[in-house]
Amino acid sequence: MAKRQLNRRQNWRIEKIQGERAARAAKRESQALQTLEGGDLGPEQTGLVIAHFGVQVEVEALEGEMAGQVFRCHLRANLPTMVTGDRVVWRPGNQGIGVIVAQLPRNTELCRPDPRGQLKPVAANVDLIVIVFAPLPEPHANLIDRYLVAAEHAGIRPLLLLNKADLIDEQNAVALNAMLAVYRQLGYPLLEVSAHQGDGMEQLMQQLNGHVSVFVGQSGVGKSSLVNSLLPEVETRVGPLSELTGKGTHTTTTARLFHFPGGGELIDSPGIREFGLVHVSRDDVEAGFIEFHELLGHCRFRDCKHDREPGCALLKALEEGRIQPQRMASYRHILASLPEDEY
Ligand SMILES: Nc1nc2c(ncn2[C@@H]2O[C@H](COP(=O)(O)OP(=O)(O)OP(=O)(O)O)[C@@H](O)[C@H]2O)c(=O)[nH]1
Ligand SMILES: [Mg+2]
Ligand SMILES: [Zn+2]
Numbered sequence: 001m002a003k004r005q006l007n008r009r010q011n012w013r014i015e016k017i018q019g020e021r022a023a024r025a026a027k028r029e030s031q032a033l034q035t036l037e038g039g040d041l042g043p044e045q046t047g048l049v050i051a052h053f054g055v056q057v058e059v060e061a062l063e064g065e066m067a068g069q070v071f072r073c074h075l076r077a078n079l080p081t082m083v084t085g086d087r088v089v090w091r092p093g094n095q096g097i098g099v100i101v102a103q104l105p106r107n108t109e110l111c112r113p114d115p116r117g118q119l120k121p122v123a124a125n126v127d128l129i130v131i132v133f134a135p136l137p138e139p140h141a142n143l144i145d146r147y148l149v150a151a152e153h154a155g156i157r158p159l160l161l162l163n164k165a166d167l168i169d170e171q172n173a174v175a176l177n178a179m180l181a182v183y184r185q186l187g188y189p190l191l192e193v194s195a196h197q198g199d200g201m202e203q204l205m206q207q208l209n210g211h212v213s214v215f216v217g218q219s220g221v222g223k224s225s226l227v228n229s230l231l232p233e234v235e236t237r238v239g240p241l242s243e244l245t246g247k248g249t250h251t252t253t254t255a256r257l258f259h260f261p262g263g264g265e266l267i268d269s270p271g272i273r274e275f276g277l278v279h280v281s282r283d284d285v286e287a288g289f290i291e292f293h294e295l296l297g298h299c300r301f302r303d304c305k306h307d308r309e310p311g312c313a314l315l316k317a318l319e320e321g322r323i324q325p326q327r328m329a330s331y332r333h334i335l336a337s338l339p340e341d342e343y
Helices: 002-038 143-155 170-186 201-208 223-229 282-287 313-319 323-335
Strands: 045-053 057-059 069-073 086-094 096-103 109-113 119-123 128-133 157-162 190-192 210-217 256-259 265-268
Touching: 002 069, 002 096, 045 069, 057 086, 057 096, 057 282, 109 143, 119 210, 128 201, 143 157, 143 170, 143 282, 143 323, 157 170, 157 223, 170 323, 190 201, 201 223, 201 265, 210 223, 223 265, 282 323, 313 323
Parallel strands: 069 096, 128 157, 128 210, 157 190, 210 265
Antiparallel strands: 045 057, 045 086, 045 256, 057 069, 086 096, 109 119, 256 265
16 A cells, blocks of 8 residues: 555656656747747748657758758647658748748558557658568567558558568578468568668669658667668668567667658658557458458348357358468457457
């Protein structure tokens, strides 16, 4: 009991300190904004958010003589949260600083829950989600399936990318190939590359050319290494795997957008520990499993939970091998993790 009270008091203190810190940052921000607004601001123009840091974002000018230049921008009050890939209306100020006046509508929005389970957009206006995995850190099919559900939900095309092909060996090949076979059979585009040795990188480049893509996946799979290999003039930070756990060490901390010389953009995003899907419904999850599409609506009971109901079209397909056991397990795992009311 005493311990719990102490924890509550500690929590309260932490929240108080964090609240004060946020208030101070907001005050500094509004003072900076006032100074800027009081000075000479250039005309309103469109820009592209290429990275964001707490309350400030980096905007690339898209128009006029300043096109291509990057400005650190403050946000006018009451604007929604900006993410990498957002198009905005902004006004340049002095010394590479500017003010964002408005956010332009997004075509697409890739979201994921933050550690508190609140839904946060991570990238805007992308048309290709590149789901990166590798022999090491050990890949999880369930995480890939979660990304596939999120991609379907957001209406964004997925591409599966196995990086570190140079690390495929006798020990991991069987399990890896079995996993790849599952996705090939489902018809998902899949590439095997090595950022280090260059294998497959040209095909990857072809797939990305002209698109706005975002690299997602566990920490340590080599997303930033792929960026460095695709765009040699970019030198984004790469970090080793933990010797203790074999997992990534969360090197990239903010999503950042890069341009391809021939057109198209690429967003490198921070790796994640796990990808909860709290914002989707049971229907959304089912819609994210493409092999279910032709079966849904064919169960005997309209509210079938595909658990052990008689006359279930999904269970029958599972028995007949038209649904792969790994995918059914993944589906159940995702459903079990949704909040109660969705389940
Ligand atoms: N063997 C091998 N190692 C690679 C390859 N690509 C990346 N790595 C290594 O994998 C580790 C992690 O690479 P990063 O590029 O930092 O991974 P990341 O996905 O960006 O990680 P986060 O930023 O933490 O999400 C580094 O030690 C890289 O050198 C590859 O093709 N082959
Ligand atoms: Mg990285
Ligand atoms: Zn059913």
